[in-house]
Ligand SMILES: Cc1cc2nc3c(=O)[nH]c(=O)nc-3n(C[C@H](O)[C@H](O)[C@H](O)COP(=O)(O)OP(=O)(O)OC[C@H]3O[C@@H](n4cnc5c(N)ncnc54)[C@H](O)[C@@H]3O)c2cc1C
Ligand code: SF4
Ligand code: SF4
């Protein structure tokens with residue numbers, strides 16, 4: 062190819078863990094970076110992560126576990142929907158990622174001897190979760206934010222905070238199509254501008270807000286990914302949405318009670334007798350129904366999230382055994398030592414106390430499942446690499462060679478549009494049909510550090526320098542966005558008192574409908590009904606009215622624009638769910654209760670059809686070769702409370 | 712969706728100090744917001760209601776109020792504003808305790824020490840710039856595999872962890888009598904830096920690798936706008952939502968700065 066491009070620039074959209082890790086890798090390799098974020102990067106959604114980050118460690122190794130086992134648990138947890146080589150690579154890089162974060166100064170909890178402490182997490186039988194109190198995401202974010210600030214001070218990274226990504230700029234058609242920059246808008250001045258770059262990395266996180274109230278931050282609309290999807294990037298496994306079993310429902314969001322609460326011994330229960338309204342502290346042990354422990358003796362409270370959510374949901378909704386007759390169950394830590402709780406879980410217990418008004422040191426918390434994580438996302442590819450199995454890392458793998466990803470390959474986590482990448486929660490690559498707890502932070506940072514190297518190589522040697530791109534391409538892209546903005550702004554003149562055309566009302570209805578039809582339990586007829594409703598909402602959106610027609614810090618505009626994109630992505634999620642006539646991981650269809658590998662051991666790919674405005678679907682075989690598929694039941698026994706536990710009187 | 716017979720719902724008033732943009736005059740507007748008891752309503756859910764129904768108490772249609780939020784669980788710092796005169800996060804301000812009765816009023820104002828962009832949305836760039844001023848990072852060599860970082864005891868970890876919880880919300884600065892609003896970014900470098908970055912100096916100096924930049928940080932602390940500008944009013948620590956021991960940090964950094972200055976005097980470095 063051409064000579065090395067020393068002036069290459071990369072745009073990173075998103076300053077969460079994935080985006081910041083990418084900035085660090087690119088800047089370290091001497092590539093100039095422009096980082097865009099709706100909020101100051103330090104306030105990105107990743108700060109919400111509580112529980113921890115997974116990596117095999119020396120103790121686990123001596124107990125017979127290894128990276129291979131971490132990989133196996135991840136694939137098994139994801140019900141084998143993830144391509145296997147990326148999961149292999151991620152889990153095998155995990156220990157060195159922890160070491161690097163440790164060098165960056167992350168205050169990981171320590172054992173009395175000063176080693177990094179570990180905790181147990183869902184879907185695992187060995188301790189492999191590193192943590193920093195109960196604010197691990199915040200601590201990791203700050204460490205990366207600090208490194209990026211250092212590069213910023215050296216002039217290697219430029220931050221565009223309070224800027225919103227609007228559209229990817231591409232040139233060429235079909236397989237020749239390349240991403241050469243983005244259009245973005247300053248959310249304060251409302252200026253719209255084109256930014257050229259040799260490559261663009263989307264690191265814009267998940268789309269929880271499509272479901273209304275979730276555990277996500279307010280920026281997690283999925284709007285940015287939805288724009289790439291409409292521009293022709295494929296969206297994969299959209300139907301795989303994780304519902305976390307333990308959240309506190311609130312008026313504005315559902316606040317998470319991390320899985321680490323159960324990792325540290327927290328127990329989920331309901332009164333064994335329906336309608337028992339006694340103070341939980343007055344209910345004796347033998348009159349409590351520890352639903353997860355009884356139904357899953359092997360994993361107990363640490364079954365994967367989809368299973369825990371389903372069981373809690375069924376105990377409340379089907380069996381009407383929820384606490385106080387409401388949709389809630391107890392998550393109990395009150396029997397644990399106060400000081401230890403503070404050291405290990407202080408951050409989340411504070412959240413509970415603050416928002417629920419009760420002290421979880423003393424009384425069990427009341428929780429219910431909530432939408433939490435987007436396993437699906439922009440479709441991305443990779444270059445597989447075969448190599449000899451490593452006796453330490455691949456302990457007991459029973460094979461001579463393994464397949465991971467090639468470090469530095471230019472297509473690593475590239476979408477179907479050359480030069481457009483997706484990292485972190487906004488891609489589909491690592492978690493299959495369910496994400497295991499503490500694997501998301503890992504996948505985000507792994508993408509930044511590992512996949513980031515591929516981008517470095519791409520812009521240096523393969524990408525065409527943007528100087529060669531005609532300015533008119535950028536001008537047209539800006540023009541296009543001006544036009545869309547203007548269209549919305551003009552609606553403000555028509556007045557805004559009708560709920561039918563009120564963007565917030567439409568968003569509310571979309572969230573309610575998607576949550577009711579497309580989360581814990583999905584059935585064909587209910588989803589078809591939701592599709593009809595969604596189409597109505599899309600129609601109503603055509604006449605949406607803004608309440609603010611100004612061009613200064615117009616948040617109304619930004620919200621309404623994202624709503625339009627959410628309505629389109631919601632359709633891909635819903636249609637993907639309707640099409641997948643099986644149950645797999647988080648995708649549970651009582652009308653198709655079994656996993657159907659024959660028909661559906663496949664990646665769903667939604668391609669936006671610009672003519673119909675709807676998704677076309679394509680299915681691709683999952684890349685396997687490392688682990689054989691096996692049933693995923695986590696040793697379930699019965700789903701009946703033991704009759705003997707029913708108290709005689711209440 | 713409120714009915715007079717619904718005893719769980721009450722109507723409260725939210726009085727908001729608004730401003731259409733930099734250099735524009737501030738003005739007040741009041742909104743009536745229905746709130747249900749026991750459902751966890753907070754300032755954010757009230758502002759969301761106002762965004763969807765931007766009509767003032769007097770029945771006048773207006774623009775939705777601009778504000779910032781993110782996590783909604785008091786870890787990102789985005790939603791900081793002045794509520795009933797006190798600077799704090801709005802997401803953790805629950806209406807059942809702040810406005811328990813029918814007709815109660817809550818007053819919202821933007822932070823006082825940072826320039827207003829619009830309404831309750833302020834520009835806290837200065838705060839992030841101050842982190843550059845004190846080199847708030849651990850200067851690692853590179854990203855290649857080099858084993859673990861320095862070991863530390865659980866006590867050391869607990870001390871650092873507490874300091875690391877600072878979410879750059881700026882409450883400590885907003886409440887500080889020595890910290891003033893400065894629009895001209897050229898003057899930030901020599902103006903009083905505020906409690907949070909001072910505490911970050913302590914945080915990074917406590918880390919073995921971080922401490923390699925200790926001298927630079929303490930020189931900055933000894934210069935104009937450094938730790939000696941603190942008047943010890945202790946407002947900062949009273950307003951920190953994360954209970955960061957700011958006065959302890961200020962004292963520790965003050966001592967270290969003095970020692971550093973004496974050393975510099977004798978060694979000439
Ligand atoms: C409450 C909670 C707790 C969690 N706990 C854990 C845990 O313990 N362990 C674990 O492994 N995982 C956990 N997770 C999951 C994990 O936190 C997320 O998957 C991860 O942080 C996502 O990081 P990200 O970098 O992909 O995206 P985010 O952190 O969401 O960042 C997205 C970035 O993109 C920017 N952005 C978005 N749209 C645009 C746009 N249009 N224009 C410009 N910028 C844009 C945003 O401003 C932001 O900077 C948790 C999640 C939640 C909700
Ligand atoms: S102690 Fe110092 S930093 Fe804190 S409020 Fe007082 S003057 Fe400001
Ligand atoms: S020290 Fe406390 S008040 Fe100050 S910025 Fe940090 S978290 Fe906010």
Ligand code: FES
Pocket residue numbers: 779780781782783784785786787788789790791800801802803
């Ligand atoms: S929204 Fe993050 S602190 Fe309130």
